[in-house]
Amino acid sequence: MNRNIVCIGAGYIGGPTMAVIAKMNPGRKVIVVDISKERIDAWNSTDFRLPIYEPGLEEVVREVRGRNLFFSTDIAAAVKECDIVFVGVNTPTKMFGRGAGRASDLQYWESSARTIKEVANGDKIIVEKSTLPVRTAAAMDAILNFGDSPYRFTVLSNPEFLAEGTAIRDLLAPNRVLIGGPQTPEGQSAVAALVDIYAGEGGAWVPREKILTTNVWSAELTKLAANAMLAQRVSSINALAGLCEATGADVEEVARVMGADRRIGDKFLKAGPGFGGSCFKKDVLNLVYLCEIFGLHTAAEYWNGVIRMNEHQQERIVSRLFKAMFNTLANKKVAMFGFAFKADTGDTRETPAGRVARLLNEEHVRLAITDPKALVNARKDLAGLDRIDLVEDPYLAAREADAILLMTDWREYPKLDWKRLYDSMRKPAIVFDTRNCLDHAQLKEIGFKVLAVGK
Numbered sequence: 001m002n003r004n005i006v007c008i009g010a011g012y013i014g015g016p017t018m019a020v021i022a023k024m025n026p027g028r029k030v031i032v033v034d035i036s037k038e039r040i041d042a043w044n045s046t047d048f049r050l051p052i053y054e055p056g057l058e059e060v061v062r063e064v065r066g067r068n069l070f071f072s073t074d075i076a077a078a079v080k081e082c083d084i085v086f087v088g089v090n091t092p093t094k095m096f097g098r099g100a101g102r103a104s105d106l107q108y109w110e111s112s113a114r115t116i117k118e119v120a121n122g123d124k125i126i127v128e129k130s131t132l133p134v135r136t137a138a139a140m141d142a143i144l145n146f147g148d149s150p151y152r153f154t155v156l157s158n159p160e161f162l163a164e165g166t167a168i169r170d171l172l173a174p175n176r177v178l179i180g181g182p183q184t185p186e187g188q189s190a191v192a193a194l195v196d197i198y199a200g201e202g203g204a205w206v207p208r209e210k211i212l213t214t215n216v217w218s219a220e221l222t223k224l225a226a227n228a229m230l231a232q233r234v235s236s237i238n239a240l241a242g243l244c245e246a247t248g249a250d251v252e253e254v255a256r257v258m259g260a261d262r263r264i265g266d267k268f269l270k271a272g273p274g275f276g277g278s279c280f281k282k283d284v285l286n287l288v289y290l291c292e293i294f295g296l297h298t299a300a301e302y303w304n305g306v307i308r309m310n311e312h313q314q315e316r317i318v319s320r321l322f323k324a325m326f327n328t329l330a331n332k333k334v335a336m337f338g339f340a341f342k343a344d345t346g347d348t349r350e351t352p353a354g355r356v357a358r359l360l361n362e363e364h365v366r367l368a369i370t371d372p373k374a375l376v377n378a379r380k381d382l383a384g385l386d387r388i389d390l391v392e393d394p395y396l397a398a399r400e401a402d403a404i405l406l407m408t409d410w411r412e413y414p415k416l417d418w419k420r421l422y423d424s425m426r427k428p429a430i431v432f433d434t435r436n437c438l439d440h441a442q443l444k445e446i447g448f449k450v451l452a453v454g455k
């Protein structure tokens with residue numbers, strides 16, 4: 001068995017994860033492959049216009065690309081060259097047939113498994129990097145080891161816990177790495193081979209005590225469970241935010257005091273426009289589907305409530321803006337500050353800003369959207385909608401606007417010249433800070449009417 005690594009899927013997971021694996025394992029060759037030529041070309045671009053934005057990513061790619069990290073569309077050649085195969089393809093929510101709207105669409109994942117089997121030239125360790133429903137490894141094992149193939153494939157689950165926006169930091173110093181493997185001698189030796197990768201060359205990467213090993217099913221379920229718990233905290237604090245607004249309590253004060261209790265903890269207690277990103281909704285829906293399949297209907301309903309609450313939060317934002325703008329939004333101009341689902345990423349998948357933009361569009365609002373990194377994706381997401389301008393300069397976006405609706409907590413927004421913004425707007429000028437990241441007292445002093453979440 002050789003030490004080379006291939007990753008199928010060069011997206012938000014495959015790209016950064018493999019770049020860091022290559023950095024910490026300079027003695028291994030790492031190849032990232034994808035069916036999308038456009039994506040691979042971007043990863044290989046001479047001017048480092050990479051297909052995704054992550055702080056620190058470009059530096060790592062500059063260090064390792066061409067040294068021991070390579071990007072290619074030749075999937076067969078790469079699989080032949082490597083005995084350790086990560087599969088990091090997309091597993092979106094299925095939009096058709098059985099389980100539509102809840103189950104994961106596993107077609108990309110299954111096609112990867114079939115390709116591996118077709119082109120394999122020796123025994124391989126297959127590492128599930130994508131987030132998958134529990135027991136997917138059994139299906140992968142069945143496809144790979146079916147029939148009279150002379151080669152053995154051992155399937156491990158190694159879900160990724162990085163967060164977009166801090167991907168490189170999370171990868172370099174993870175809270176934990178999870179590896180699930182079959183409880184057989186063959187399975188355990190595959191687990192050891194993967195532990196060796198995460199330990200890094202000379203043991204310089206993840207400390208051994210942070211590499212947690214479990215059986216395959218626990219590993220697959222843990223990833224869904226962890227995302228569901230995080231999403232649940234966001235929905236819980238947002239549910240409390242509505243009550244704070246109604247009663248005069250301040251959600252930030254409530255969160256600060258609750259978070260001081262070590263049993264609760266202070267992370268992920270920030271009220272806002274709701275969660276976004278490609279994972280939380282998809283993974284909670286997947287959990288809902290699994291609960292339904294196993295007859296756990298009350299549990300399914302409970303997790304579904306997390307999604308419902310998230311959608312409600314965006315509806316509430318639009319309702320509050322509507323009320324503050326004298327119950328009519330038609331032909332008014334709203335400047336949306338931020339479209340990415342969170343700061344430090346250009347990713348707009350499931351971004352709360354997208355849903356709010358559509359709801360405002362239904363009200364015939366004229367929307368000027370600005371974002372430092374996400375306008376390319378925003379253009380694709382909102383294609384076909386009228387009355388939407390995408391504007392790089394926030395001052396231009398706010399000119400003659402009736403309201404600024406801050407949706408993403410980019411660090412540059414609090415530093416803007418808010419007096420200058422105010423002077424260029426129609427009066428009464430409204431700021432709705434859905435991230436509670438601006439200085440509200442100062443804004444009020446300037447003359448703004450300020451709306452915030454949970455206060």
Ligand SMILES: NC(=O)c1ccc[n+]([C@@H]2O[C@H](COP(=O)([O-])OP(=O)(O)OC[C@H]3O[C@@H](n4cnc5c(N)ncnc54)[C@H](O)[C@@H]3O)[C@@H](O)[C@H]2O)c1
Nearest residue numbers: 009010011012013034035036088089090091108130131160
């Ligand atoms: N994005 C995150 O923050 C994150 C975090 C943890 C886990 N995950 C999981 O990782 C997986 C990938 O997510 P992502 O955000 O990187 O998705 P993505 O859409 O950015 O990337 C997936 C890539 O796989 C490629 N692909 C699909 N089928 C292929 C095939 N048969 N052969 C070769 N390439 C193929 C696509 O072209 C695409 O470039 C998902 O299961 C997701 O749930 C994502």
